[in-house]
Amino acid sequence: MALLVPWAAGTLLIGLDGRRRSVMWLAVAALTATLAGLLAVAARVLPATAPPGAGHVVTGGWPAGVGIVLRADALGLSFALLAILVLLVVVATEAAAGSTSRTFPGLVLLLAAGLTGLFLTGDVFTFYVFFELSMTASYALTSFGNRPRQLRAALVFAAVNLFGSFVFLIAVAGTYRVTGALAMSQVADRIGEVDQNAALLIAVGFFVAFSVKLGLFPFHYWLPTVYTSASPGVAAILSGAVANIGAYGLLRLGGEVFTAQARFASTALVLLGIASILYGAVLAIARGDAAEMLAYSAIGQVGYVLVALGIGGPLGFTAAVLYSIVNGLNKTLLFLVTGLRGMLVAAAFAVGAFSVAGVPPAAGFIGKLTMFQAGVAAGSPALVVLLVLGSTLSLIYLFQVYQRDFWCENTTAGAAPATPLAGRLVVGALAAVVLAAGIWPEPLLALSQDAATVLVGGRR
Template identity: 70%
Template sequence: MMLLSTALLVPWVTGVLLVALDGRRRVIAWLGVGSLAATLVLLAVLAAQVFTGGARRVRTGDWPEGVGITLRADALAVAFALLSVLVLLAAAVHEASGGARSRTFPGLVVLLAAGLTGLFVTGDVFSFYVFFELAMTASYALSAYGGKRRQLRAALVFAAVNLLGSFIFLLSVAGVYRVTGTLSMDQVAGRMLDVNPNAALLIATGFFIAFCVKLGLFPFHFWLPTVYAGARPAVAAILSGAVANIGAYGLLRFGAGLFPEQLRHAGIALVVLGAASIVYGGVLAVARGDTAEMLAYSAIGQVGYVLVAVGVGGPVALTTAVLYSVVNALNKALLFLASGLRGTLVAGAFAVGALSVAGVPPAMGFVGKLELFRTGVAAGSAALVVLLVVGSALSLVYLFQVYQRRFWRADPASGGVVSPLPQRLVTAALALLVLAAGLWPEPLIALSGHAVDMLLAVGPG
């Protein structure tokens, strides 16, 4: 019980302290790294307990169920929390190695870790919203990191669009309380069965739109290229590899957990939207000449696979959605961090990430695409299999183009100087993790399956 609370308090307390200090000093930046590393260790221990002994719960004070704030760490929650903090740790090490350019950067990243961790482990819909806003507030500030006109414009777009998503989410939270009389996720899941189907569908649609805005899915993608391409590589890695997990987790937790009937009825629509994201993102990425823009449109395409898997539904497809969320987050973090660096080691790391996105073995992306192929076969959908082939082919084309431009040709601006060794080592470590997960995928597949089993076990019925 204490472990769950501690995993949330460590980044919260240290983040508040670090924001008040000058993050441009290396010792402060590395204190932020240390805080994230400690949070990651706590979450890893918590994950081991969850996987061996079941979900862990903590209720604040002596308040009854549905009134007090409930923290619930199940396999899905700790998997996404671990993934997000790992990406934040890699980005923090990347910036600390090169020297943070803002006094608030280390503190904001740690506060973002607190917001994301709380969001994933909460068992209350309103607490989800509170942690959601904490994470997004830190994200808004981070998107302006660098202080140049391009970053400031990206921050303005990001804040405006995501505030709209937050407003829609809050309306949906109010709708849940209006029709169920509770905000406890467990109680909501049971009482939704007795709610008027039209009201339940309207509420579920609100949540869906809010999460799709966070994911940048087509047709809610219009903000994403500007923000990802305008942000610095470390911030783009954070937004695509950690913050975007809110959308994937929300679709799984709220869709399969709270609104399974509405998810089943809307399955075809979700598959169509996911397919549109895959094709649209892939085609636009091929047409882009700028590395950051290519990766931004690639992000639109890759999250489409998650939506397709959620739309298909069922244990096999949902397991694939969890697995591909992990694969996509690590791939995007690796590619964005490597895109701003130079050197042979970085070129190799970028190649690993590119092969993983395209689904080429032995990278972990091959495992994700293979599970998607199994999902298509299990659903009896030849169109889904064809979509998978087309999307992978597009990925291979645009990533080969950017690799050729970025690492095969000399960059006059770099003057032949390679990037700092610690930054190159971070990308190499992520590349090794991607390769290791591809060569030994059983733990990741088992984790994804266990997460879905626990998610469906607490759902209605």
């Protein structure tokens, strides 16, 4: 159901006029049904009493090794639930305001199908197929608005992702060449028996492909142009849902398949993550526009995920998963707020800003706290200091934007009328979710720990 609903609904709605409110609300209903389906799967496969293999299925009744392997575990479900929640919030906001694009709801549902399949597949090649579906839908969404600036951004996005897809496909081909398998579990079992230089080269290929998608320094060159040119809703989708393809890919393949190669490169991963944190934060401080600031902030925030991946182990992987989820919620909230006005919107921005900076009681505090714990466990005081510095810089650039856009009396936000109430209520609800996740973090922590257990060889 979680795969069938968005695929069938997207195929239907892509031919309807998305400018009609009824079509937009049909997309909201389809995404709600998809989210409910994923929650039902999670309720069946995540409990400790679930039988082994409860989340594994081969489509079409084909034998293993022939049919497409789908695997629902804590790691994949975490990212799938986040992606569908982000898409649901964005489509609900667009439905409240009124979409100006015929194809927007259909494209979002096709993107939902691609992302859900990508996060739930257990096969490297099928991962690539769903990756391409997601990228195609994302490219079309990037041009949403059809203004020259957005069309240029779509061209940049397409060119960069063609490069990433090319590198990804070469890495997939190399994986099959050296292991004779495409199922992730089989690749993980066989990769230790192949020539380690070849395995390292393949792992580097996957790392480059996912880093381009994630926007890590120094693979970030496309991200500011695309995020600042796209509409707020599309930027929220790209940063809150699509970018997590990179985080998930690095965790799934680096933490579960190419484990020896990840350990070998752990110091380099931490250094690249720190460089991304500081680079993004410094450039964000220098930006005067909210969208530009958020674009460079996105570069810095994903650096925390790479640092946690470099630390590794149960604590490092837990921090990486938790921070990816919280960061996706934060960026979705903040990018949506840039297109809205009103007192409730200003309060929602403040919640998102505190969460990014790691100020309690927002969810970002739990994410940053877990990162600091991982840094302490790594035995590196310098790493902890740099993480604190990154959080401090985050608070500075977000306060600058809040002061300019929501505080000063003569800003555009203060002079412009408030946007439709329904749109403000949607972002207010998302801000409430971010607060609730910080006040009651146990479910999110438990899910992140289960995901880390998957990566370190646990049952789930």
